[in-house]
Amino acid sequence: MNEQGCCGSQLNDVKATKEVAPAVDIALDESTGAYRIVVDLPGVNEADVEVQAHDGELEIVAGVGGRDNEGDVLLCEAPQRSYRRRFRLAEDIDVEKISAQFEAGVLTLDLPRVASAKPRKIEIRSAH
């Protein structure tokens, strides 16, 4: 009764796992210029989430480990999937300071700007 490519243990076969682009929300903090990216990765273990920044790109890859679906599958709207998404980073994103947290299938990334890129108030000194 299992549908091909759906939920069942046969999905441990890598080829049967579909790769999709996860949904993301992006917010820009206008005062600091930092970005926050929120990525939906339901069903993913934290250990299976990989975030890499290289060559001016940010790549998010997440695999879904074998799901144990006992019994007969009667409905499968959330098949086993793996996720991949890539973003081009602005040049002044501080790659070293990108931070990530993962909770309840949601990955939150904070991407600050390099310090010098923040708007800086310039003091005007008196000429006297």
Add this chain to the structure above:
Amino acid sequence: MSMNIVPWTWKRKRVPVGKDEQSISALQRQMNRVFNDLLSGSSILPEFFSEPLTQLGERWTAFVPNVNVSKTETSLIVTVEAPGMDEKDIELSLTKEGLSIRGERKQAHEEKGEGGWNYVESSYGAFERIVPLSDLAIDDDRVTATSSKGMVTITLPLKESAQVSPKKVSIRPT
């Protein structure tokens, strides 16, 4: 007694839920998905009706969680894909129509007023889904829900009387 399992026809016909769950929006989503698959370069042509309508095209609609249902000898297991939510965010009830799953997916930090989101693909909002139980005898008191990794798993134990193993029919030569 052999138990009559009613075919789950809603495998194809989506369970009517959400605010805009009408056939036209399902079609719209399917169309969106075609375009999005092409645009995103994944270019996997949709296999109409054989696949869940869960991809990019659904992102601009109200949140309708994807549901998996499986049945073992002892229970019915319903898994709800609810990123950012746990079992406490979901309200379950057994009604005449079946198992009702209600809840609301809220956008993180929206209550903090930290400024808006510049780009939103995920969907949010209140939802209700009904999983028809047909004639399955559910042991109401023992229904449990747990969550992990943004997936809420609801276990509905079957009443013991319903746990009948298929009776083997011996065929005698005439």
